[in-house]
Amino acid sequence: MNVYILVVDDEPDIEVLFRQQFRRDLRAGRFQMEFALSAPEALRRAAELREPSLILILSDINMPGMSGLDMLPQVRAEYPHVAVIMITAYGDAETHRKAIERGAVGLLTKPIDFTLLRQEIDTRLGQAA
Template sequence: MSTYIVVVDDEPDVESMFRQQFRRDLRSGRFVMEFALSAPAALEQVKSIPDPSLLLILSDINMPGMTGLEMLPKVKAERPNVPVIMITAYGDDATRKRATELGAAGLLPKPIDFGLLRREIDERLEGAA
């Protein structure tokens, strides 16, 4: 059974950046990354991935239409055991507090520190094994 990570960001170049950073993991089948360009699309993807395959959701906060913070309680209602890490260029204390209140497992500032993200993913994969 595959392990999935869903990445939600309205910027189309995010997918290629993540695929490049995690190319060895993806090629080896260590996990699968799914990408959504909007919060509503991500909610549909999350519904289609079977339990307990979904390991982690990474979501941008600032997106047109439904923001990541608006999506967060919806995704937590659908999949309460799946951690959601919010990604933002605006990592101020108010944003961090709001994300935590809504159930985020963490907040990653942009530009993304892929070394830190890799450690986070490794820990979750080890915990799921």
């Protein structure tokens, strides 16, 4: 089964960074990564991927239009088994609280700790197997 991780960030450079960080995993076919530049685009991509192949959404919080926090309740309602981790440059307690209250399983601050993210992905892959 192909499993997908959906990365949502309005910065196009994020795709290059993630593909570099996870190039071995992607080449080995452990999972596939899809990218969306906005929350509405992410919701469309999630609908195309569907469960159970979509196992994790990594979303920036601050994006123009619909923010990651605004998208979160809709994702939780439509895809309750898909884990969502929010990513922000501002890791303050209030942002963390809002993310968790709206259904995120975690919050990563930029610059992203890819070792920690890899552990989280490994956990999700284990649960999907």
